[in-house]
Amino acid sequence: MTAVIEISGLHKTFRGWRRGPKVALDGFDMVVEAGQVHGFLGPNGSGKTTTLRALLGLVHADSGDMRILGTTSADYIHVAHRVGAIVESPAFFGNLSGQRTLELLAMAGGVPRKRVEETLVAVGLRDRGEDLVKSYSLGMKQRLAVASALLKQPELLILDEPANGLDPAGIHEMRSLVRELASRGVTILISSHLLDEIEQVCDSMTIISRGRRVTHGPVAQVLAQHDKGEYSVRVADPAGALEAIAAAGGSARLNEGKLVVSGVTDASWITQTLGTAGHWLTELTALTPDLESVFLDVTGTRPGNGLMSDVDDGWQPPAPAGRAEIEIEVTR
Numbered sequence: 635m636t637a638v639i640e641i642s643g644l645h646k647t648f649r650g651w652r653r654g655p656k657v658a659l660d661g662f663d664m665v666v667e668a669g670q671v672h673g674f675l676g677p678n679g680s681g682k683t684t685t686l687r688a689l690l691g692l693v694h695a696d697s698g699d700m701r702i703l704g705t706t707s708a709d710y711i712h713v714a715h716r717v718g719a720i721v722e723s724p725a726f727f728g729n730l731s732g733q734r735t736l737e738l739l740a741m742a743g744g745v746p747r748k749r750v751e752e753t754l755v756a757v758g759l760r761d762r763g764e765d766l767v768k769s770y771s772l773g774m775k776q777r778l779a780v781a782s783a784l785l786k787q788p789e790l791l792i793l794d795e796p797a798n799g800l801d802p803a804g805i806h807e808m809r810s811l812v813r814e815l816a817s818r819g820v821t822i823l824i825s826s827h828l829l830d831e832i833e834q835v836c837d838s839m840t841i842i843s844r845g846r847r848v849t850h851g852p853v854a855q856v857l858a859q860h861d862k863g864e865y866s867v868r869v870a871d872p873a874g875a876l877e878a879i880a881a882a883g884g885s886a887r888l889n890e891g892k893l894v895v896s897g898v899t900d901a902s903w904i905t906q907t908l909g910t911a912g913h914w915l916t917e918l919t920a921l922t923p924d925l926e927s928v929f930l931d932v933t934g935t936r937p938g939n940g941l942m943s944d945v946d947d948g949w950q951p952p953a954p955a956g957r958a959e960i961e962i963e964v965t966r
């Protein structure tokens with residue numbers, strides 16, 4: 635497989651006047667292979683946006699190597715036309731239609747006008763193309779943003795938290811759009827703090843925590859690596875069954891009236907051990923790990939409702955204008 639994005643040892647420290655230096659990236663590594671939908675997962679404040687901004691030359695990294703479509707970041711300008719990205723939420727003029735917005739962007743980017751129609755169709759906005767952007771839902775604005783990134787027919791699409799602020803229907807639409815683009819061969823890097831998002835749409839993933847990669851690989855493989863061989867067992871006498879498992883050298887605990895047996899490679903050991911001790915199973919379920927438990931394992935943070943935000947230090951992107959605080963970037 636060919637790597638479309640290769641990042642190694644990326645460091646970035648921000649120095650704010652008020653809050654002091656802030657290490658955003660602490661030797662971060664990531665590889666995204668061609669043709670994949672790659673999930674970039676991590677809590678708020680873990681360094682996802684900083685990574686993507688560094689990759690696109692929007693912020694200077696202090697050190698580290700980055701390659702995108704085979705070129706170093708210094709030569710990014712030569713491949714920029716092959717990359718579509720939505721990193722900072724683009725602001726659109728409410729009084730222009732979606733179609734007019736794309737026409738202007740196409741003109742500015744030297745993109746043939748027929749791409750406007752094609753991208754409107756691709757993101758499912760064709761019927762609403764002539765309506766003013768201010769009448770669009772958040773999901774539609776997000777799709778317009780994706781359309782703007784698709785004008786150039788990019789090989790690589792980078793989406794920073796595309797599900798942010800969307801309702802479940804919007805998230806569903808965004809997910810089908812990502813799948814549809816992937817089926818046409820576009821490599822997609824999609825960052826999210828929503829575990830669900832990554833699990834449902836991505837082939838491979840990188841988990842970042844406090845500016846470092848904590849785990850990576852195909853989603854199924856990451857999940858398998860964290861499989862603890864646990865089984866949930868229902869029996870009439872869970873406490874008695876727990877003793878039988880312990881007596882046979884196994885390890886188990888009680889959970890909500892069921893027995894959870896762990897470290898098991900072959901489930902028949904459970905049925906045999908319990909059956910021999912006179913405990914008849916009425917249910918045996920393999921407890922496969924989900925990303926939420928993997929995330930807990932690798933970062934020690936606890937996500938709630940699928941949202942991970944415990945590393946957040948409350949920093950918000952600066953408002954476009956009229957903000958008193960100035961942040962200075964330090965380059966080594």
Ligand SMILES: Nc1ncnc2c1ncn2[C@@H]1O[C@H](COP(=O)(O)OP(=O)(O)O)[C@@H](O)[C@H]1O
Pocket residue numbers: 648649650656657658676677678679680681682683684685947948949950961962
């Ligand atoms: N311009 C900036 N000035 C100061 N601190 C920043 C700036 N951008 C990001 N940070 C800090 O860097 C860390 C990583 O932020 P970010 O990359 O936005 O995380 P994520 O996108 O994963 O939520 C956070 O602690 C954030 O507060």
Ligand SMILES: [Mg+2]
Pocket residue numbers: 679682683684794795
């Ligand atoms: Mg971010």
